[in-house]
Amino acid sequence: MSNDRSVADAETQREQSRQGAVDRTTPTTAPSIEIDGLELTYGDGTAAVDGVDLTVADGEFFGFLGPNGAGKTTAIKVLATLLSPTAGEVRVNGFDVRAEPRKVRESIGYMAQETSIDPELTAEENIRFACEAYGVPRSKRDDRTAELLDLVDLTAVADKRSEGFSSGMKKRLDAATALVHRPPLVFLDEPTTGLDPNARNRLWEYFRRINARGTTVFLTTQYLEEADQLCERLAVILDGGIVADGSPDELKRQVGGDVLDIELQDGEDARARAVEIAGKFDAFEDAIVEGTETGISVTAKTARESGTDLLVALRDAGLTVTGFNVRAPTLDDVFLAITGERVDIESTAGGVETEAAAGTEETS
Numbered sequence: 001m002s003n004d005r006s007v008a009d010a011e012t013q014r015e016q017s018r019q020g021a022v023d024r025t026t027p028t029t030a031p032s033i034e035i036d037g038l039e040l041t042y043g044d045g046t047a048a049v050d051g052v053d054l055t056v057a058d059g060e061f062f063g064f065l066g067p068n069g070a071g072k073t074t075a076i077k078v079l080a081t082l083l084s085p086t087a088g089e090v091r092v093n094g095f096d097v098r099a100e101p102r103k104v105r106e107s108i109g110y111m112a113q114e115t116s117i118d119p120e121l122t123a124e125e126n127i128r129f130a131c132e133a134y135g136v137p138r139s140k141r142d143d144r145t146a147e148l149l150d151l152v153d154l155t156a157v158a159d160k161r162s163e164g165f166s167s168g169m170k171k172r173l174d175a176a177t178a179l180v181h182r183p184p185l186v187f188l189d190e191p192t193t194g195l196d197p198n199a200r201n202r203l204w205e206y207f208r209r210i211n212a213r214g215t216t217v218f219l220t221t222q223y224l225e226e227a228d229q230l231c232e233r234l235a236v237i238l239d240g241g242i243v244a245d246g247s248p249d250e251l252k253r254q255v256g257g258d259v260l261d262i263e264l265q266d267g268e269d270a271r272a273r274a275v276e277i278a279g280k281f282d283a284f285e286d287a288i289v290e291g292t293e294t295g296i297s298v299t300a301k302t303a304r305e306s307g308t309d310l311l312v313a314l315r316d317a318g319l320t321v322t323g324f325n326v327r328a329p330t331l332d333d334v335f336l337a338i339t340g341e342r343v344d345i346e347s348t349a350g351g352v353e354t355e356a357a358a359g360t361e362e363t364s
């Protein structure tokens, strides 16, 4: 018995000494994800992923950004070995997804879009169940369960059935169950879709904690702000292909310039005229001009220097400018520059449930 314990203690110590108490089955220098020429075509001929090359470094907080139907979930399913690639090479934690799918699965956590928790079980029982499913040794289950309940701030509701939890709490519990085997890499597939800003902010905090423990995070999201806040590096996927890749700041710099938002007094006709004038404005080379709800928005290298000249030109054309602002580009502007469209979150996010709408009060 004492021997068992010392073996268990030594193992625990070894675990804790590994980066941030994360089990590492591969050298820490190996990339977490290596994708070379990945293609995935569904049976009906839909080329959902069409030639993706991507490397995600060990410990990175990586974001896969794209609108509905861009191919994010399909790519994650390949990485999680739920779909087999049509073409290309994919290694996850050093293991080939085709040749070593079991090793890949043992080395990853996967939080799917739909939560996989059992509403009949309490928060604690859900985590214990996941421990069993992932083969966490019996001797470690108590500590692991307590640690994960604490990580996602659900200790106070550990003995409450999860059916009464808010959407945000369910998502947090789901994230905890994906981590029971201490995977060095976790996939989070649109984890905050449909959550109110408060619940989303709390989840962000847990994801940061998970990453701070040394876990590589691969996050897919439609929320540009989420990607901006959390990710060290991003790839933008569109129609199955990566169209941009870099840190949020690098991507913003690629927009090249600043954004001039102009508010106009009059309606649609005035906006259309302003778009036309700004589009032909000599001082703005390669500008992106679009009508907004209240006026127009111009993204251009010289937006800061020549912005006032445009305001004068609009006034000379008989338009009334009621406000203006020059700002650095956001990821939203990056998206517009890349795709020609803004991300329409309202139509993609589905219903938004507030934490307050749920039956179980947060006590932590």
Ligand SMILES: Nc1ncnc2c1ncn2[C@@H]1O[C@H](COP(=O)(O)OP(=O)(O)OP(=O)(O)O)[C@@H](O)[C@H]1O
Pocket (backbone or CB within 6 Å): 042, 043, 044, 046, 047, 048, 066, 067, 068, 069, 070, 071, 072, 073, 074, 075
């Ligand atoms: N089982 C399937 N059979 C055929 N086509 C599919 C299947 N699943 C997804 N698709 C198609 O593949 C493309 C990529 O879908 P995917 O779900 O990977 O995108 P996504 O970026 O994750 O979008 P979402 O935000 O909607 O999850 C879409 O055109 C989608 O309609």
